[in-house]
Amino acid sequence: MHGRHTIWFPLALLALMALITIWIDRNVQAPQAKRDGSSRHDPDYKLNNFSTTKTDADGNLRWVLSATEMIHYPDDDSTQLQRPRFTQYTVGKPYTQIQGQRGFVSSNGDNVYIMDNVKVVRQAFEGRGEMTVLTEYLHLIPDDDLATTDRPVVITQAPKTVIYGTGMIYNKKERTLKLLSKVRVHYERPVERGQSTVSVNTNQAKQNARLVASDRSRAANTRTKQTTITKATTDKRETAQTKSAATNKQRQPSPNKNQTRIRRHYEQTVSP
DSSP: OHHHHHHHHHHHHHHHHHHHHHHHHHHHSOOOOOTTSTTSOOOSEEEEEEEEEEEOTTSOEEEEEEEEEEEEETTTTEEEEESOEEEEEETTEEEEEEEOSEEEEOTTSSOEEEEEEEEEEEOOBTTBOOEEEEEEEEEEEGGGTEEEEEEEEEEEETTTEEEEEEEEEEETTTTEEEEEEEEEEEEOOOOOHHHHHHHHHHHHHHHHHHHHHHHHHHHHHHHHHHHHHHHHHHHHHHHHHHHHHHHHHHHSOOHHHHHHHHHHHHHHHHOO
16 A cells, blocks of 8 residues: 555656646747737728718717728727718707817727817807817717817817817717816907997098098198298299399480480581
């Protein structure tokens, strides 16, 4: 009995070591690549002028996602987009359109990422003007009507409101927009149409009156200068004419003296 235990114990130990070696080898060794190509990040298909839509339970249109090119990758089931355009619709509310240069859709389609020159446009409604958001990156969660970013944004609200900030959470369902930091606002109070027209007309009338008064003053000054110059010229001409007449009068001989001389000469000749 003692000899048998002595023989089986080394065999059991060797078997245990072999099992441990096999387990370590399987866990440490890198998995072999599949021959179907699913382990590589290579596209399996492409689509040009791609477009997909989603509706709610009542058949109302929820959103439309389109792109000039769509590329699908099977290894992570992701999708890349070129020049994506995402349009979101809500019953009884204005639609919102988002576009950029590049896009990315997650495997389950719950997350859409739009990058490079991103522009968001919310249409005007209920007396509010159009709103535009410019940024470089936007994360969309279509089912929750959410759009978020951690990048700088520039928001323009018609007619003349501009908001700057960094980080944004836009909730279309609740119609709220939250900026996270570095917020600056340029706001110009809109003027009512009647007041604006009266103000513009009054200012224009004042400006026209100033221009007319200025033109009249210039014309009066011009006429005064011309009158002064004309009068001075006339005076000079009259003075010159007077001097010329006096000189000519001095040069001409006196007619009385010549007649006296002729009479005397005649009397001397005729007298006996």
